[in-house]
Amino acid sequence: MSRPAFAAVESKPIVTNKRIAIIGGGISGLTAALTLADRGVKATVYEANPTRVGGRMWTQRTYWGGGQTSEIGGELIDTGHKKMLELCRRFGLSTVDFAASGPAGATETLWFGGGYYDRAQADEDFKAMYQAVRRDYSEAGTPTWNSATPTGIAMSNMNLYDWIESRTPGGHASRLGKFLDCAYNVEYGADTVNQAAYAAVCMLGWQSNPGHFNIWGGSNERYHVVGGNDQVTSAVAAALPSGSIQMGYKLVAIRANSDGTQTLTFDNGGTTKTVTADHTILTVPLPILQGLDLSRANFDPLMTNLLRDARMGYVTKLNMKFTSRPWRGTGPWPGVAAGDCFTEQPFQQTWDTTKAQAGTGGVLIQYGGGSLAYGLNPAGPFNTDSDPAVRAIAQNYLGQIDTVFPGTRAAWTGKAQLSAWHKNPYSLGAYSYWPVSYLHRYAGYEGTRQGNVHIGGEHTSYDFQGFMNGGAVEGERAANEVIADLR
Numbered sequence: 102m103s104r105p106a107f108a109a110v111e112s113k114p115i116v117t118n119k120r121i122a123i124i125g126g127g128i129s130g131l132t133a134a135l136t137l138a139d140r141g142v143k144a145t146v147y148e149a150n151p152t153r154v155g156g157r158m159w160t161q162r163t164y165w166g167g168g169q170t171s172e173i174g175g176e177l178i179d180t181g182h183k184k185m186l187e188l189c190r191r192f193g194l195s196t197v198d199f200a201a202s203g204p205a206g207a208t209e210t211l212w213f214g215g216g217y218y219d220r221a222q223a224d225e226d227f228k229a230m231y232q233a234v235r236r237d238y239s240e241a242g243t244p245t246w247n248s249a250t251p252t253g254i255a256m257s258n259m260n261l262y263d264w265i266e267s268r269t270p271g272g273h274a275s276r277l278g279k280f281l282d283c284a285y286n287v288e289y290g291a292d293t294v295n296q297a298a299y300a301a302v303c304m305l306g307w308q309s310n311p312g313h314f315n316i317w318g319g320s321n322e323r324y325h326v327v328g329g330n331d332q333v334t335s336a337v338a339a340a341l342p343s344g345s346i347q348m349g350y351k352l353v354a355i356r357a358n359s360d361g362t363q364t365l366t367f368d369n370g371g372t373t374k375t376v377t378a379d380h381t382i383l384t385v386p387l388p389i390l391q392g393l394d395l396s397r398a399n400f401d402p403l404m405t406n407l408l409r410d411a412r413m414g415y416v417t418k419l420n421m422k423f424t425s426r427p428w429r430g431t432g433p434w435p436g437v438a439a440g441d442c443f444t445e446q447p448f449q450q451t452w453d454t455t456k457a458q459a460g461t462g463g464v465l466i467q468y469g470g471g472s473l474a475y476g477l478n479p480a481g482p483f484n485t486d487s488d489p490a491v492r493a494i495a496q497n498y499l500g501q502i503d504t505v506f507p508g509t510r511a512a513w514t515g516k517a518q519l520s521a522w523h524k525n526p527y528s529l530g531a532y533s534y535w536p537v538s539y540l541h542r543y544a545g546y547e548g549t550r551q552g553n554v555h556i557g558g559e560h561t562s563y564d565f566q567g568f569m570n571g572g573a574v575e576g577e578r579a580a581n582e583v584i585a586d587l588r
Contacts, residue, residue: 112139112140113140114140114141115140115141115142115584115587115588116141117142117587119142119379119380119587120145120362120376120377120378120379120380121137121142121143121144121145121378121379121380121381121382121583122144122145122147122363122365122376122378122380122381122382123144123145123146123147123381123382123384124147124352124365124381124382124383124384124385125146125147125148125149125156125383125384125385125386125389125558126146126147126148126150126154126155126156126334126338126346126348127154127155127156127157127158127334127384127386127558127572128155128156128157128158128175128333128334128337128569128572128573128576129156129384129557129558129559129572129573129575129576129579130146130148130156130382130384130557130576131146131154131155131334131337131338131341131576132184132188132337132572132573132576132577132580133382133384133557133576133577133579133580134146134337134341134345134580135337135340135341136576136577136580136581136584137580137583137584138340138341138342138345140584142583142584142587143342143345144345144382145345145346145347145376146341146345146346146347147347147350147352147365147367147376148346148347148348148349148350149349149350149351149352149385149389149527150348150349150527151348151349151370152348154334154335154338154346154348155174155331155334155335155338156174156334156386156527156528156572157174157175157386157522157528157531157532157569157572158172158174158175158330158331158333158334158569159172159173159174159331159483160172160173160328160329160330160331160332161173161420161518162328162329164485164516164518165420165422165455165464165516166422167459167460167462168458168459168460169422169455169458169460169462169463169464170328170329170455170458171420171454171455171464171466171518172325172329172330172418172454173418173483173518173520174330174331174520174522175330175568175569176325176330176454177199177322177323177324177325178196178322178323178324178325178326178330178568178569178570179319179320179321179322179323179324179568179570180321180323180324181319182324182565182568182569182570183570184570184573184574184577185333185569185570185573186324188333188336188337188573189326189333192332192333192336192337192340194326194327194328194332194333194336195326195327195328196324196325196326196327197324197325197326197327197457198323198324198457199322199323199324199325199456199457200321200322200323200324201323202439202456202457203429203439203440203453203456203457204429204430204437204438204439205437206436206437207436207437207438207439207441208220208436208437208438208441209316209441209442209443210428210434210435210436210438210441210442210443210505210506211223211276211280211442211443211444212442212443212444212445212446212504212505213276213279213280213283213443213444213445214276214279214445217433217434217435217505218276218280219435219436220435220436221435221436222276223276223277223280223314224311224312224313224314225312226270226275226276226277227277227311227314228311228312229270230268230269230270230277231311231314233268234268234302234305234306235306237252237256237264237268237298237302237306238302238303238305238306238307239306240252240253241253241255241256241299241302241303241306243303243563244256244257244299244540244541244544245540245541245544245545245546245563246403246541246542246543246544246545246546247545247546249540249541253299253540253541254541256297256298256299256302256540257297257298257299257535257537257538257539257540257541257542258297258537258538258541259297259298259537260293260294260295260296260297260298260537261282261285261293261294261296261297261298261300261301262282262292262293262294263294263298264298264301264302265278265281265282265293265301266278269281279445280316280443281301281316283443283444283445283449283450284316284317284443284450285300285301286449286470286471286473287416287443287449287450287468287469287470287471288300288317288470289414289470289532289534289535289567290413290414290415290416290470290471290474290530290531290532290534290567291412291414291415291470291471291534291536292471292472295412295471295534295536295537296534296535296536296537297535297536297537297538297539297540299535299540300534300535303318304317304318304319304320305318306318307319316443325457330569333569349369349370350367350368350369350374351367351368351369352365352366352367352385352393353366353367353368353373353393353394354366354393354394354395354396354397355381355393355394355395355397355398355554356397356398357397357398357399357552357553357554358377361379361552361553362377362378362379362553363377363378363379363380363381363398363552363553363554364376364377365377365378365381366394378553379553380553380554380555380583380586381553381554381555382554382555382556382557382576382579382580382583383554383555383556383557383558384556384557384558384572384575384576384579385558386413386527386528386529386530386558386560387411387412387413387530387533387558387560388413388528388529388530389527389528389529390408390556390558390560391408391409391411392529395408398551398554399551399552400551400554401551403543403546403549404546404549404551406542406543407542407543407546407547410536410539410542410543411533411536411539411543411547411560412533412534412536412539413529413530413531413532413533413534413560414470414471414530414531414532414533414534414567415470415471415472415474415475415522415523415530415531416468416469416470416474416522416531416532417468417469417470417474417477417519417520417521417522417523418466418467418468418519418520419466419467419468419469419491419494419495419498419517419518419519419520420454420464420465420466420517420518420519420520421464421465421466421467421495421499421513421516421517422462422463422464422513422514422516422517423462423463423464423465423509423512423513423514424461424462424512424513424514425461425462425463425508425512426440426453426461426462426463426465426512427506427507427508427509427512428440428442428451428453428465428506428509429453432506432507433507434505434506438506439452439453439456440452440453440456440463440465440506441453442502442505442506444501444505446501446504446505447469447473447498447501448467448469448498448501448502449467449468449469449470449473450467450468450469450470451465451466451467451468451502451506452465452466452468453465453466454466462512462514465502465509467498467502474521474523474531475523477490477494477519477521478490478524479491479494479519479521479524481524482520482521482522482523482524482525483518483519483520483521483525484518484519485516485517485518485519486515486516486517486518488519491517491518491519492515492517494519495513495517495519499513531567532559532560532566532567532568533559533560533566533567534566534567535566544563545563547560547561548561548562548575548578548579550579550582553586555579555580555582555583556579557572557575557576557578557579557580558571558572558575558576559571559572559575561575562574562575
């Protein structure tokens with residue numbers, strides 16, 4: 102049973118007649134609305150999608166059969182993602198320890214340099230670059246728009262490809278160099294030549310045990326919501342006051358008025374509608390924000406330039422159903438496998454999204470990033486195997502996956518679903534990343550209010566960029582800015 106929606110709220114309600122508009126009904130906008138509702142403040146959420154809230158959190162729970170689910174969008178929750186875990190507790194949603202599921206002793210299966218690359222050997226190889234990584238990390242500090250060390254600026258200006266080339270013994274000719282390049286391509290959804298080196302420095306550098314390094318540092322991707330992550334956004338939406346969400350409202354333009362209000366222009370199913378708000382919270386994905394007419398929004402020059410230079414990453418998730426799980430346990434690969442793979446082959450990465458779910462068969466994800474992901478061109482953003490393009494992509498990648506996990510291709514049921522978020526008109530990409538020369542000019546400024554326009558969304562989060570938690574935390578932060586003004 103869920104606890105009452107407002108059971109945890111003890112703060113004194115705020116009485117106001119101010120009009121609060123929240124743009125975007127994903128985890129960030131919904132968390133903003135919930136934060137306001139907890140203080141008795143009514144807000145209206147305007148969602149461009151006419152049929153669904155939840156944004157980039159969306160669960161597939163009907164296609165695979167046997168009660169198995171997969172995530173079309175955001176999937177895993179770190180131990181440190183306190184806001185997401187808090188929302189799960191509040192609404193009575195159970196989480197499973199995804200990282201600890203699967204065969205005992207399982208490690209990542211790596212395929213680089215034309216064959217298997219033992220994870221223990223990768224640990225050994227990392228030791229040779231550890232001191233260089235630690236030096237970069239300790240000297241770089243935390244580069245932001247208003248505070249950066251010389252090394253921090255250097256790590257902002259250097260691209261990640263060149264950093265790997267210069268810090269890894271053997272550079273990209275080494276198996277470790279290829280592993281790092283693949284892992285950070287898919288982590289941020291951008292080719293490493295386009296990413297700031299700091300993206301890897303901040304994740305790899307904090308680790309005190311180079312003999313057993315985590316490829317993504319402190320991000321342990323430990324938890325998943327039992328039954329699907331979009332239960333979180335659905336629960337938050339259901340807890341809001343009746344009539345809080347307006348569907349099919351696509352924001353087109355913002356005009357700042359002399360009295361501190363904003364005139365919001367929407368496209369509502371082909372009809373232009375205007376709304377006047379006293380406060381507006383923008384929580385749309387970065388490319389949508391960049392596409393708005395802000396010419397009369399009175400955004401300051403730094404924010405205007407930031408929105409010009411910020412970048413969205415591209416990742417694709419190809420979920421495929423199998424009659425068995427040939428990727429589990431022991432095999433021709435070193436050690437014990439659970440389906441987690443990184444490779445130099447074009448399929449880049451896999452994991453078993455049903456690792457913690459019952460069933461002989463399972464759903465394996467092929468995860469792609471950067472130009473390889475952006476180059477996939479299905480007929481629609483979330484098509485299944487009924488789309489010939491999705492079938493062809495699945496067959497192509499299965500041929501590659503079969504070299505790492507033999508028997509996988511033969512176990513495929515023919516079912517597949519491809520998430521291509523860059524084809525989705527409501528997001529135009531997966532999540533944001535730090536492009537070269539961005540951090541020391543803009544980082545940390547993304548959520549800076551512009552008059553009475555407040556900005557949330559995962560792209561405004563320094564610590565949780567790209568994660569569901571980043572969206573939730575920044576939605577809460579933007580709402581608290583409004584609350585502070587209303588007190």
